[in-house]
Amino acid sequence: MPEIPHFVQEQARVLSNQPVAKGIYLMRLEAPAVSRTCQPAQFVQILTDPGLSPFLRRPFSALRVDRDAGWFEIIYDVIGPGTERMAVAKIGDEFDINGPLGQPFVPPNTGRLLLVGGGVGLVPLAFLAWAHPERRNDMVYLMGAANGHRMPDMAALLPQNLVLHLATDDGSVGHKGFVTQLIAEHVVPNTTVITCGPHAMMAQVAKIAGERKLPCFASLENHMACGFGACMGCVVAYKEATTPDLQYRRVCLEGPMVNAHAIVW
Amino acid sequence: MPEIPHFVQEQARVLSNQPVAKGIYLMRLEAPAVSRTCQPAQFVQILTDPGLSPFLRRPFSALRVDRDAGWFEIIYDVIGPGTERMAVAKIGDEFDINGPLGQPFVPPNTGRLLLVGGGVGLVPLAFLAWAHPERRNDMVYLMGAANGHRMPDMAALLPQNLVLHLATDDGSVGHKGFVTQLIAEHVVPNTTVITCGPHAMMAQVAKIAGERKLPCFASLENHMACGFGACMGCVVAYKEATTPDLQYRRVCLEGPMVNAHAIVW
Amino acid sequence: MDLSTHIGGGLKIKNPVMMASGTFGHGAEYATLFDLSRLGGVVTKTITFHARAGNLPPRTVETPSGMLNSIGLTNPGIDAFIRDKVPPLAALNTGRVVSIAGTSNEEFAEMARRFNDLDGVDALELNISSPNMKDGGMLFGCSETAAHDVTRAVKAVSRLPIIVKLTPNVTDIAAIAVAVEEGGADGIALINTLLGMAVNIHTRRPVLGNITGGLSGPAIKPVALALTWKVVNRVSVPVIGMGGITTVQDALEFLIIGASAIQVGTATFVHHSAALEIIDGIADYCKAHQLANLSDLVGSLQPPLGR
């Protein structure tokens, strides 16, 4: 069983907070301790209000860190009370955060890395691209959104020279249709697929990768009460388990990036 | 039994919000409907957060209204989560408010009006002074606070030419001691005492007034869940009641200004 | 779209949203606040045979996402109620439900009998669940036999539909529900408040004059929903769900699991017209989901995915 990651609680100061697409915000938080160690696929938990409502912290993947300047960024979809509070935060406001949480993900050393993102699922994939300049030539980034309004300006969020293909459900930007339809044409021998996005999309990605016998990793977003392995709430079912207690495993602790072929979708 | 006052729910916009003493703030709210009808001794209920925490509205007496401009003012002591949220409100922020609630208080037509305020209890008394220029020559305003830091600049809050005497527990401003000690020297024949402040202070005022057979009215601050007579929670015990159900009566409905000699202190 | 619903004994109300007992006075006095005829129904503050003063203040205190109350059934007694409160109530164009609480089966029955010859009362709600009444109240609601017997005693004399309101402070609320159904209840309402307490750490005294009180508001909604779910699965009479309902989402949860109607209580204290927004919201939801009748929504819960 993986160890509890060493995380810290920190008062993070909002350095910027603005929309990058319809209902989607980019927030930069000054938080030296978290920024110092945060790795791709890890996440932070934000207390969106100092009172009791919302009650639990809200988890967000890290997009990009500047370890020297001591900040990191997140991108969030405004979908409920917690993210609504975040959306009205002004520069200088503070949030109590925990992090970094979850296991860092290190991509394989060789072969193509096919990154398949949907909506705000772009975040951990973008961090991977930022964090591994040495692998960028092997990366192909496929990005899906409902429509153009919901598609951020990816050039501003990704490192330069990354091969990028867009898809929207209504065709207003890029390929018309699901981003999963783009996978086939970008598979080369020795491709690893890494995905984050809506559950149904990731399940589809895993299926396609499975059919082609490609390794596949997915960053899950199960509901989390604690984020640090204490509640056993955020579990996902594994196909194989030697003992009953290993049938369900904690996404916050073993993931959020998991082997997409090992779990029950 | 008094009728439920006709009150409205209104989005009130903060026009100003600044400290007038240590931990005590003056807030001006743009709220045309409430301001149009609000009378002395009435109060408003402020939803201090749109979420569930704090859960109940917080009641505050009105200090002063400008019916034409459509604003009213309150003065509040920052003592808990609700007033803490209010204290950080910026110009332009909005609060959902209910009002005006409670019965308007009309002072007697003749004789001296001895207003005895303690702390933020100054508020309904000040409104009385603003609302009755024709009675101002007969008013004597006695104001108590713990110390000078907690004593607002009363000249800025009261109409001009009002006779005013101050007292502080530590003597840092005005008389050293309790404001109740000033009552005796300001009683003349046909004096009505009107008081608002901490419970113990008002009880003392009522006792002094009773000993001198002076009419006395007190503005109570019982805990209120609804503010409009629906919950039966905010009751005060009356000394005499013809039927059991009249033993306790609702402060929000019959008050908050009540006959200080009729109730059990 | 037809939002009307049956709440027992043939009583049909125009929509499933009612004002809960003890949280809206006697109803009629709020006619200036909003158009009461928009409501499905109003349940008046529980009355007892004799007038009651109620409990020592303080009687309310805020708690996380809720409040405690220990009002203690302040009321003018049945005679004054019938004389002063029933006429304005009768004038309302909404479901008019009177809540009664007795200290014995006989007293319950006697109170119920008084309403037989009155116009303008559509049903009685038996409050056998008040945590703030020392003699009677919750005691009836804590035992299957007592709950059954009091229901039977009232049914034997009353010509009105009888709704029995249950307490959540029991081991097996579904068994109590079955008992009152067997006693002849036409409908079941739940939940009354959960027993609760608060302490002032500065004075080291209970905050409430009555030491304990009843917890209500959003905090208790998950409990209310689970208990309503237990009850709807066991009885066939209509069930009125309540407990923390504040938004249309809350109300829909109760209807989806099978409540035929809902009551709004504490939410009214914060947003006096919460019930109206809930009615509108239910209509919007039915429209968006193409449900022509409320009955298409009531009890439409599907099993969890993967089950």
Next chain:
Amino acid sequence: MDLSTHIGGGLKIKNPVMMASGTFGHGAEYATLFDLSRLGGVVTKTITFHARAGNLPPRTVETPSGMLNSIGLTNPGIDAFIRDKVPPLAALNTGRVVSIAGTSNEEFAEMARRFNDLDGVDALELNISSPNMKDGGMLFGCSETAAHDVTRAVKAVSRLPIIVKLTPNVTDIAAIAVAVEEGGADGIALINTLLGMAVNIHTRRPVLGNITGGLSGPAIKPVALALTWKVVNRVSVPVIGMGGITTVQDALEFLIIGASAIQVGTATFVHHSAALEIIDGIADYCKAHQLANLSDLVGSLQPPLGR
């Protein structure tokens, strides 16, 4: 100042603040997070005889000022627990309490017996109150006889202090407490979670894979306090109070009404070091109120003014 307190069977812990079962893993794995030796005690996640997978996800959902969980006692079984988890637990310098749940009196007793020869476990907490265990669990906690008998069965074989943890989902928790005291319990812990439910109105399905779950967090604090108050008034063994304790104020309320210790559960999820802040806060309070010993605070409640 002496914050130490007795929690039953002669077990004295250094301060009254413990981590609640199921909310802090097996304890030892959080040694990197903060200094566990500062805690009064740690109660490990409930174990069963055989390993358990736990319930179908989703297992948690937020509710107003609280959350529902339907974890379902995921655990590796007693053998693996003793092999893998007890050694690191034993190494901790704090009160080490192991929570166990059986499906029969015999299984409870057999599990308890296994700890007789182990070093490093200071007490057992019998979980007879889990709403998420279909076979056993809460069933034992819902009947006076069953609660009494399981306590007696364990006491007959165990050499450790036995704390029995009660469910709030009963009509008369004080009667259950008296029954377990008569069964020989050395201490009583309460409350476990309240039964609750949530519905997704978009899918019209229960949010939890298990349909219902247990409600915890600040929302339930008033209920926990009232039930703890009922129990402390009826038993003479030490009582450990819990339910929604998040701040030092909350903890003080429980201690003032008579709990000898408290447990922090859900609050840890939000503020992982909440327990430490509570310990400091209790010390500050005792200092400010010139209480030399925790026992001067425990049970110091005065009646309401006017009574």
